[in-house]
Amino acid sequence: MTAPAETFTRQPWHELPPVLAALIRSRAEGIVAAMTRAIRDEVPAYRRSLDSALGRDLTESIRRAVLQFAELIEHPDSAQDHHLDHFRHLGRIEFLNGRTTDALQAAFRVGARVGSRRYAEFVQEASLPPGTVLTLHEAVLIHINALSNESVKGFLAAQLRSEGEVKRARRALVERLLEPPRGKERAPLGPLAERARWAVPDAVAAVVVRSAGPFSVPGADGELLSLGRGSDLVLIVPEPETGRLLDRVRDAARGRVAVVGPAVPPHETWLSLQCARLALDRRAELPAEPADGAFLRVDDELAELHLLRGAPIGQLLGRRVLGVFADLPHGRAARLAETLDALLMSWGRTAPEVAHALGIHPQTARKRLRQLEALFGDRLGDPRFRFEALLALRTHALRATTAG
Numbered sequence: 001m002t003a004p005a006e007t008f009t010r011q012p013w014h015e016l017p018p019v020l021a022a023l024i025r026s027r028a029e030g031i032v033a034a035m036t037r038a039i040r041d042e043v044p045a046y047r048r049s050l051d052s053a054l055g056r057d058l059t060e061s062i063r064r065a066v067l068q069f070a071e072l073i074e075h076p077d078s079a080q081d082h083h084l085d086h087f088r089h090l091g092r093i094e095f096l097n098g099r100t101t102d103a104l105q106a107a108f109r110v111g112a113r114v115g116s117r118r119y120a121e122f123v124q125e126a127s128l129p130p131g132t133v134l135t136l137h138e139a140v141l142i143h144i145n146a147l148s149n150e151s152v153k154g155f156l157a158a159q160l161r162s163e164g165e166v167k168r169a170r171r172a173l174v175e176r177l178l179e180p181p182r183g184k185e186r187a188p189l190g191p192l193a194e195r196a197r198w199a200v201p202d203a204v205a206a207v208v209v210r211s212a213g214p215f216s217v218p219g220a221d222g223e224l225l226s227l228g229r230g231s232d233l234v235l236i237v238p239e240p241e242t243g244r245l246l247d248r249v250r251d252a253a254r255g256r257v258a259v260v261g262p263a264v265p266p267h268e269t270w271l272s273l274q275c276a277r278l279a280l281d282r283r284a285e286l287p288a289e290p291a292d293g294a295f296l297r298v299d300d301e302l303a304e305l306h307l308l309r310g311a312p313i314g315q316l317l318g319r320r321v322l323g324v325f326a327d328l329p330h331g332r333a334a335r336l337a338e339t340l341d342a343l344l345m346s347w348g349r350t351a352p353e354v355a356h357a358l359g360i361h362p363q364t365a366r367k368r369l370r371q372l373e374a375l376f377g378d379r380l381g382d383p384r385f386r387f388e389a390l391l392a393l394r395t396h397a398l399r400a401t402t403a404g
Contacts, residue, residue: 012139013076016132021073023122024066031118032063035111042110045103054097061090062111069115069143084150091154095162101152108151112144169195174227177236177269178206189266198225201238205246206261206273208280209233209253217252220245236269250295257283260297278305307395314395321385321392324375336375339368341393344386 024031036059040047048054068083094104116137123132173196176189193200209215211231217224223245225236237245240263249258259279261272279298282305298305307314319326322340325333339354346353355365372380379385 012135012142013072015135016073016139017126017128018074019126019128020119020122020132020136021070023126024070024073024119027118027122028063028066028070031066031115032059034118035062035066035114038114039107039110043103043106045099046107057090057093058107061087065111065143065147066115069140072139072143084146087147087150088154088157091151091156092158094151095155095158101155104151104155105148108144108148112140115144116140165195166197170198170225171227172196173198174225174234174236177204177225177266178227178234178273180270180274186267196225197222199238200266202265203239203241203263204266204269204272205237205240205263206269206276207235207237207246207249207253208259208261208273208276209235210257210280215252217245217248220248224249234273253295258295259283260295262299262302274309275302275305278308282308303394304398307391307398314392317388318392318396321388322396336368336371337393337396339365340372340389343369343372343380344390344393 036050039058039062046054046058050056050059064083064086068080071078072080091101091104094101119136119140120133123130123136169192173189173192176186176192189200208229209232215233217235223238227234235249237249237260240246240260246260257280259276261274261276261279264272275298279296279301283294283296322337325337328336338358342354342357343349346357351362351366351369354369355362358365376385
């Protein structure tokens with residue numbers, strides 16, 4: 001609470017004659033009407049009908065200010081907290097209704113001007129000393145400045161509270177978007193996104209910036225969602241296909257390692273993040289990969305990421321499908337695995353095709369193909385076996401690259 005002794009007990013209140021308070025009280029409704037007209041004429045934000053909530057709030061606050069001014073003339077040292085609470089509340093209402101402190105302070109200035117003029121007329125009417133007008137004007141300025149300050153305090157407090165609520169809602173929204181489904185139906189995103197002041201787009205992409213530290217994307221804070229995960233920063237970029245926001249993120253991430261996950265519907269944001277993290281982890285394990293300064297997209301390596309995600313299952317599949325290679329010498333097993341891969345990737349499954357793919361003589365290719373037929377027999381023509389064998393070979397190759 002602002003103590004009345006600090007706000008309203010300046011010398012002017014003690015120098016004003018009580019007769020002014022009586023005149024102000026008797027003419028209060030006329031003063032209120034004149035102030036209201038002037039404020040509505042000069043401040044566009046307050047031109048709503050007087051029958052509206054805004055009109056009623058405006059009239060009530062003006063009336064309270066006028067009567068408080070009279071009260072201070074009569075009792076300069078009286079407690080004023082109940083009035084100050086009202087004007088702080090007025091500031092909160094102004095914020096919640098989308099108005100600004102500029103409009104609020106302009107209304108106070110207009111009201112003070114009209115009040116000073118009417119109060120000066122009362123000085124003449126009561127035949128008070130002319131010097132009373134100067135004291136009166138000073139009192140009006142002190143009064144209106146105090147009320148204006150309290151209203152701005154209320155406005156800023158409401159603004160800070162709202163911003164805090166938006167931040168909490170945005171964090172909850174990010175956590176919701178990045179959480180994989182758990183088999184239960186989830187509430188729609190709309191209400192949470194509205195509280196977070198985030199327009200739900202048709203598609204998003206998760207971007208992981210490794211070891212981000214302080215990081216910001218100028219001009220994009222309202223559109224981007226972000227959340228720290230360990231030393232990494234996760235960004236959720238709306239409509240990544242347009243490239244507009246991604247270009248800004250790329251510029252902000254210059255000199256860092258960042259990976260962009262694939263574009264997905266918002267409810268699959270967690271999947272885009274999963275792909276981006278897998279790609280980052282994979283690159284960290286590659287000996288030839290630069291340590292920093294890379295901005296990469298994973299759209300063209302989803303198959304590899306899928307296989308890496310299920311690598312233990314891929315190993316099991318490999319033992320079951322390609323286990324016949326285990327009893328062969330290492331070199332021979334590697335050559336036959338290479339030949340099997342070329343065979344599975346060929347259209348006609350002929351020796352010349354395999355030879356061309358491997359860069360070997362057709363006769364060498366025929367010899368290896370006969371060895372494969374001896375190992376696998378009719379399974380080489382089975383579509384299921386061919387699919388499983390190709391998966392096993394790809395998983396083995398990815399693991400070998402990573403391990404190398």
